[in-house]
Amino acid sequence: EWVDHFREVEKKKNYMSGSAYRCYDPYNMQARYFLSEERNHDAGSYEDRFPDINKVIDVIRDRVTVVGLVEYYPASICMF
Secondary structure (H helix, E strand, O other): HHHHHHHHHHHHOOOOOOOOOOOEEEOOOHHHHHHHOOOOOOOOOOOOHOOHHHHHHHHHHOOOOOOOOHHHHHHOOOOO
16 A cells, blocks of 8 residues: 555656655655755655755765664664
8 A cells, every 4th residue: 555655656746745655755765854954754745755866965975974784783883
């Protein structure tokens, strides 16, 4: 049901208020979070689902000091 919902949104290229599945849109969520001030779970519009990757990279370079991998969490937490 969840996958079908977003497949239909993508086919129609129609993303309006309420298109997020129960207020959640996983499409490019991490990239959207880097550029968003509100940290919403939905994209807001169809175009917002495709953030500018160059802007995302700039934000990561400017703001992120540590990137950890789930598989190496115990090792990466020792850095602090």
